[in-house]
Each structure stands twice: as C-alpha cells, then as structure tokens.
Amino acid sequence: xxxxxxxxxxxxxxxxAALALQLAGLDWVPVFVDFFGGxxxxxxxxxxxxMGEAPMLEDGDLVLTxxxxxxMYVTEKTGKLGGRDSQEAREVMRWLFWDNxxxxxxxxxxxxxxNFLPEDKRPKEVIGFTAGRLKAAFTTLNAAxxxxxxxxxxxxxxxxxxxxxxxxxxxxxxxxxxxxxxxxRWLDRIAAQPHWKHPYDxxxxxxxxxxx
Amino acid sequence: xxxxxxxxxxxxxxxxAALALQLAGLDWVPVFVDFFGGxxxxxxxxxxxxMGEAPMLEDGDLVLTxxxxxxMYVTEKTGKLGGRDSQEAREVMRWLFWDNxxxxxxxxxxxxxxNFLPEDKRPKEVIGFTAGRLKAAFTTLNAAxxxxxxxxxxxxxxxxxxxxxxxxxxxxxxxxxxxxxxxxRWLDRIAAQPHWKHPYDxxxxxxxxxxx
Numbered sequence: 001x002x003x004x005x006x007x008x009x010x011x012x013x014x015x016x017a018a019l020a021l022q023l024a025g026l027d028w029v030p031v032f033v034d035f036f037g038g039x040x041x042x043x044x045x046x047x048x049x050x051m052g053e054a055p056m057l058e059d060g061d062l063v064l065t066x067x068x069x070x071x072m073y074v075t076e077k078t079g080k081l082g083g084r085d086s087q088e089a090r091e092v093m094r095w096l097f098w099d100n101x102x103x104x105x106x107x108x109x110x111x112x113x114x115n116f117l118p119e120d121k122r123p124k125e126v127i128g129f130t131a132g133r134l135k136a137a138f139t140t141l142n143a144a145x146x147x148x149x150x151x152x153x154x155x156x157x158x159x160x161x162x163x164x165x166x167x168x169x170x171x172x173x174x175x176x177x178x179x180x181x182x183x184x185r186w187l188d189r190i191a192a193q194p195h196w197k198h199p200y201d202x203x204x205x206x207x208x209x210x211x212x
Numbered sequence: 213x214x215x216x217x218x219x220x221x222x223x224x225x226x227x228x229a230a231l232a233l234q235l236a237g238l239d240w241v242p243v244f245v246d247f248f249g250g251x252x253x254x255x256x257x258x259x260x261x262x263m264g265e266a267p268m269l270e271d272g273d274l275v276l277t278x279x280x281x282x283x284m285y286v287t288e289k290t291g292k293l294g295g296r297d298s299q300e301a302r303e304v305m306r307w308l309f310w311d312n313x314x315x316x317x318x319x320x321x322x323x324x325x326x327n328f329l330p331e332d333k334r335p336k337e338v339i340g341f342t343a344g345r346l347k348a349a350f351t352t353l354n355a356a357x358x359x360x361x362x363x364x365x366x367x368x369x370x371x372x373x374x375x376x377x378x379x380x381x382x383x384x385x386x387x388x389x390x391x392x393x394x395x396x397r398w399l400d401r402i403a404a405q406p407h408w409k410h411p412y413d414x415x416x417x418x419x420x421x422x423x424x
Contacts, residue, residue, distance in 0.1 A: 050356045051310055066309040069302055090281055097278040098263055100312040125337035144262045 003028040005070075006056040008035050009205040010116070012108050012166035014055040016099075017070040018202050019161050022195055024078045032204040036116070067104075067165070068096045071158040081158045091152040095159035102137045106130055107166035111173035115207070131174045138180050145182035149189060156193060164190055168198055171207070215240040217282075218268040220247050220417040222328070224320050224378035226267040227411040228311075229282040231373050234407055234414060236292045244416040248328070279316075279377070280308045283370040293370045303364040307371035314349045318342055319378035323385035327419070343386045350392050357394035361401060368405060376402055380410055383419070 005021060007014030007030050014033075021028045033039050033054045040052045049056055049065045057064045057073070064070050075082030083089040110130045113122055141163055144151060151159040167175060167187055177184040190196065200206040217233060219226030219242050226245075233240045245251050245266045252264045261268055261277045269276045269285070276282050287294030295301040322342045325334055353375055356363060363371040379387060379399055389396040402408065412418040 051306075051314075051352055064302060064306075066306045066313075068309040069306045072305065073302070090276060090285070093284065094263075094276075094278045094281050096309075097280040097312050100309050101278075101317045102263075105313045105317055123337055123341055125335055126341045129335055129338045140263055 001027075001060055004031045004058040005029070005203075006031045006033045006058070007054050007203045008033045009200045009203045010169075010207065011035065011054050011203070012104055012111075012169065012199065013053070013067045014203055015168075015199040016067040016104070016162050016165040017055040017057060018199075019164075019196070020071045020074040020081055020158060022197065022202060023156065023161070023193055024074045024080045025195070026074065026078065030203045034205075036210060068100060068158075068162065071096065071161060075158065081156065081161065083152055083157055088153045088157070092157045092159045095151050096162045098140075099159075099162040099165070102133075103141065103163055104165045106134050106137065107173060107175070110134060111166060111169060111171055114173050115171040134174055138175065138183065142180045142182045145186050149186070156190065160186070160190055213239075213272055216243045216270040217241070217415075218243045218245045218270070219266050219415045220245045221412045221415045222381075222417060222419065223247065223266050223415075224316055224323075224381065224411065225265070225279045226415055227380075228279040228316070228374050228377040229267040229269060230411075230414050231376075231408070232283045232286040232293055232370060234409065235368065235373070235405055236286045236290045237407070238286065238290065242415045246417075248422060280312060280370075280374065283308065283373065287370065293368070293373065295364055295369055300365045300369070304369045304371045307363050308374045310352075311371075311374040311377065314345075315353065315375055316377045318346050318349065319385060319387070322346060323378060323381060323383055326385050327383040346386055350387065350395065354392045354394045357398050360394075361398070368402060372398070372402055 003021070003026065005014070005018055005028055007018055018030060035054060039045055040054060046052050048063060051065060053065060055065070055067055055070060057070045064073055072082070074080065083092045110127065113127055150156055151163065164187060167183070177187065215233070215238065217226070217230055217240055219230055230242060247266060251257055252266060258264050260275060263277060265277060267277070267279055267282060269282045276285055284294070286292070295304045322339065325339055362368055363375065376399060379395070389399065
C-alpha cells in the first residue's frame with residue numbers, strides 16, 4: 001500500500017522525512033498540509049498528532065510523527081540509511097538529535113521569521129540572536145565534514161538527510177553556501193543521489209502559491 | 213567497569229542521561245565538566261566531541277554523546293525505559309525528538325539567559341519571544357499527560373526522562389508547576405521512582421559553587 005506523507009514544501013522537517021522515503025525508493029505520496037492556513041492547529045489534526053506538527057506519515061493504520069521517527073522507520077522497512085552496524089547506527093542517531101536540537105529547530109524558525117512574517121512583525125533582536133546560534137551550528141557541521149564525504153561511514157545516511165533539511169531553500173536565513181566549503185560540497189553530493197529532488201519539487205506548496 | 217558520565221549539575225541535557233543511568237540501576241559515576249569555565253570549548257574536548265556539548269558517556273572505549281543516544285544506550289544495555297514493543301519504542305523516540313526540538317532546547321536556553329547571564333546582558337526581546345514558544349511546549353506536554361500517568365504505555369520510559377530534563381530546576385525560566393496540573397502530578401510521579409535524585413544532587417556543580 002502506498003504510504004501517505006502529510007507535508008508541505010516550505011517545511012524542512014517534512015523534507016527530511018520525504019527525502020528519506022524518496023532516496024530509499026519507497027512507495028509514497030505527499031499529501032498537502034495547509035500549514036499557513038492553520039491546518040496543523042485544527043482539532044482534527046491535533047487529535048491525530050498532539051504535537052500539532054508536520055510531517056505525519058500514514059502507513060495503513062500506522063501513524064507516525066516526528067521526522068526522526070519517520071526516518072528511522074524508513075531504515076526499519078528497508079535496511080537503508082541507518083548505518084552499517086550498531087556503532088554507525090548510534091552515530092546516525094547522534095546527528096539526528098543534534099540536528100533537531102541545534103540545526104533544524106533554529107534554521108526553520110529563523111527562515112520563518114525572516115521570510116514568512118510581514119516585514120513590520122519581524123523581531124530584530126531575536127533574528128540577530130538566532131543568527132549567532134546558527135553560525136555556531138554551521139561551524140560544527142562544517143568541521144564535522146572536513147575531510148569526509150558523509151557524516152557517518154562511507155555513504156549517505158539519515159544523518160546527512162536530517163542535517164541538510166533546511167539547507168537547499170532559496171529564502172535567506174543567514175546561510176550562504178560559499179561561506180562553508182565542506183557543507184557546500186556535501187550538499188552537492190547529496191543532490192547527486194539518484195532520485196534526489198529539491199524540497200519544492202518533492203512536496204506540494206511553496207511561497208509563490210501564497211503570493212498569488 | 214564503571215561508566216563515566218561527563219556532566220554538570222546545571223545541564224538539563226546531562227540530567228536526562230544521568231537520570232536514565234540512575235533509574236535503570238547501572239554502575240556509573242559523574243565526572244564534572246566545567247562548562248562555565250569553558251571546558252566544552254577546549255580543543256581537547258572538541259576532539260572527543262565535535263559538537264562541543266555535555267553530556268558525554270564513556271563506557272570503556274565507547275564514547276557516546278547526545279542525551280538521546282545515551283538514553284537509548286541505557287535501554288540497549290538493560291532492556292529498560294525504551295517501551296515494551298516496537299510501537300511503544302517509536303512513541304518513546306517521538307517524545308525524545310520532540311523534547312530535543314521543542315522543549316529542552318528552548319528551556320535550557322531560556323534558563324541560561326534569565327539566570328546565568330549578567331542582568332545587563334539579558335536580551336529582553338529574545339526572552340519574551342522564547343517565553344511564547346515555551347508556553348506552546350508546556351501546553352503540548354500538559355495536554356499529552358491529560359488522563360495519563362506516563363507519556364508512553366503504563367510505566368516510566370525515556371520519554372518522561374527526556375521531557376522532564378529542565379523541569380525540576382529552581383531557577384525561574386517561565387515554568388510554574390501550578391499552571392500545568394498534569395505536568396505537576398507527573399513530575400511528582402517521576403520523583404517518586406526508586407533512586408530518583410534532583411539534578412543538583414545527582415550531578416556535581418550548581419549555581420552556589422559559582423556564587424562563592
């Protein structure tokens with residue numbers, strides 16, 4: 001049965017789940033979540049996911065939320081993307097937690113504040129403060145990729161898929177690829193994977209829909 | 213062999229790892245990390261952990277970082293705290309990721325800004341903004357605990373240990389137990405577990421050491 005991923009194009013957290021499904025070659029379709037129209041705040045959505053977030057995966061009767069859980073489920077179903085042994089599996093998990101804690105959480109918020117809020121509502125001090133914290137995250141990721149093709153082992157894993165979640169988007173949020181050469185080349189390597197797609201091509205919904 | 217957990221009392225992220233080791237009855241000792249003295253920024257520490265964070269667990273030659281990974285390792289070693297079947301295990305992971313993304317990341321930062329920075333350096337707009345985001349996190353957690361004793365299944369798991377990481381600290385960061393009755397009673401249930409200790413009793417280092 002085809003799995004359904006409830007997601008939307010602007011969501012890097014959704015992208016992490018979508019890209020794992022996609023690169024593992026699973027049978028799935030995206031289902032548009034009208035986040036900007038308030039869909040994730042509705043009682044119906046909350047009854048399925050108390051966290052009120054996208055992505056949400058439906059595989060028959062099984063409902064999973066949190067991109068990291070969906071990424072691990074892809075590994076459970078396919079044996080792919082999770083590392084080759086228990087040591088690599090722990091390293092993959094380590095980057096998934098780091099991404100959730102230090103990278104995607106802040107990158108997603110910053111991109112929202114700098115692009116999807118009306119200009120007169122953007123909190124300047126918050127944006128300046130978060131810029132400093134994001135720079136620390138980019139520094140850590142760039143250092144980890146110095147001399148390595150992939151974050152864990154010799155091939156792409158969920159660690160790479162998690163940490164790149166927000167890094168292909170065109171909207172400015174303080175990330176300039178040229179400033180981070182190891183990240184820059186690693187993003188090219190991920191994008192060269194068979195069946196890779198940009199978030200706006202992999203999932204429905206993008207800023208130009210709302211600009212109409 | 214006794215495991216070593218590099219940690220410090222003020223770190224709720226360290227507490228999550230320490231409390232999992234403690235409640236699972238493992239043989240471990242805390243090793244003080246002088247975070248406020250810059251220890252996690254040293255080249256020596258970074259060479260062991262590129263992320264430059266506490267906690268860090270040493271079990272013989274094995275070095276693990278990220279509280280979530282250490283929590284999962286406790287389950288791997290003991291069969292405890294990880295949920296009783298694959299569905300519960302996924303639910304536990306779901307809360308671990310949510311905690312890292314929405315709760316501890318923001319609670320830890322907010323507590324730092326409101327208590328451990330000099331008063332004239334506290335960024336007021338950031339603190340106000342983060343207060344709103346934390347309130348959303350407390351709302352989600354309180355709703356999830358409505359009518360339940362534990363976040364997953366019928367007993368304490370790593371999900372509870374992760375989400376409570378910052379909630380026993382006395383320093384103000386916008387969390388008042390009386391405002392969140394389901395969280396309040398759940399914190400009492402966790403504290404009633406055999407061998408439970410408060411973070412300042414379980415790990416070395418607390419604000420009064422630095423006030424001397």
